[in-house]
Amino acid sequence: MERKEMLDKLKGKLTEKRYIHSIGVEYTAACLAMRYRADIQKARLAGLLHDCAKCLPTDEKLKKCEKLGLPINKSERLNPDLLHGKLGAYFARNKYNVTDTEILDAICYHTTGRPEMTLMDKIIFVADYIEPNRKMIRDLTEIREEAFVDIDKAIIHILKNTLEYLGDKTDIIDEMTEKTYIYYMNAAKQ
Numbered sequence: 564m565e566r567k568e569m570l571d572k573l574k575g576k577l578t579e580k581r582y583i584h585s586i587g588v589e590y591t592a593a594c595l596a597m598r599y600r601a602d603i604q605k606a607r608l609a610g611l612l613h614d615c616a617k618c619l620p621t622d623e624k625l626k627k628c629e630k631l632g633l634p635i636n637k638s639e640r641l642n643p644d645l646l647h648g649k650l651g652a653y654f655a656r657n658k659y660n661v662t663d664t665e666i667l668d669a670i671c672y673h674t675t676g677r678p679e680m681t682l683m684d685k686i687i688f689v690a691d692y693i694e695p696n697r698k699m700i701r702d703l704t705e706i707r708e709e710a711f712v713d714i715d716k717a718i719i720h721i722l723k724n725t726l727e728y729l730g731d732k733t734d735i736i737d738e739m740t741e742k743t744y745i746y747y748m749n750a751a752k753q
Contacts, residue, residue, distance in 0.1 A: 564660045587694035595686045609669040609687045616650035638737040648674045675739035678746035
C-alpha cells in the first residue's frame with residue numbers, strides 16, 4: 564500500500580491529534596534510524612502505523628483481541644487501552660498489508676517495550692515518546708538529547724518515568740514494562 568493511501572486510511576481512523584502524533588513519530592523514527600543506521604523506510608512505516616488501533620473504543624479493543632485470539636495479560640484485561648500495540652500490529656498486517664515482522668514487532672511493543680528489543684523496537688518506542696508534538700513532560704528535553712547519543716539510556720529514562728507516573732496514578736502497571744525496565748537496568752550495569 565502506498566503512503567498516501569495509508570495516510571488517507573489513517574485520517575479516517577484516528578483523531579486529528581493522534582494523526583498529527585503519528586506523523587511526528589514517523590518523522591522522529593526516520594531521524595533515529597538515520598542516526599543508528601537502521602532501515603529508514605521501515606522506521607517511517609512503523610512510526611506512521613504504530614497507533615493505527617489507538618482510537619478504537621476501549622471495550623472494542625478487548626473484544627477484538629479476544630475474537631482474534633491475541634494474547635491478553637492481566638494488566639491488559641484491566642486496562643484494555645494497552646492492547647492497541649498488539650491490535651495495531653494485527654491491523655498493520657491485515658489492513659495495511661505490512662508483512663515485515665521487524666515492523667510488526669516494533670508496533671506491537673511500542674508502548675511497553677520488551678527485554679532484548681531489536682533496534683527497530685527501540686526506535687519506535689523512543690520516537691513515540693519524544694516526537695515533536697508531544698506535550699512537555701518531565702525530563703523530555705533531556706530524553707530527546709539522550710535518544711540521539713545513547714538510545715538505551717533514553718529507554719531506561721523513559722521506562723523509569725513511565726513506571727513512576729503509573730505508580731502515582733494507578734495500580735495497573737503492565738508486567739512487560741517492568742520486565743523491560745529491569746532488563747535494561749541490568750544491561751546498563753554490565
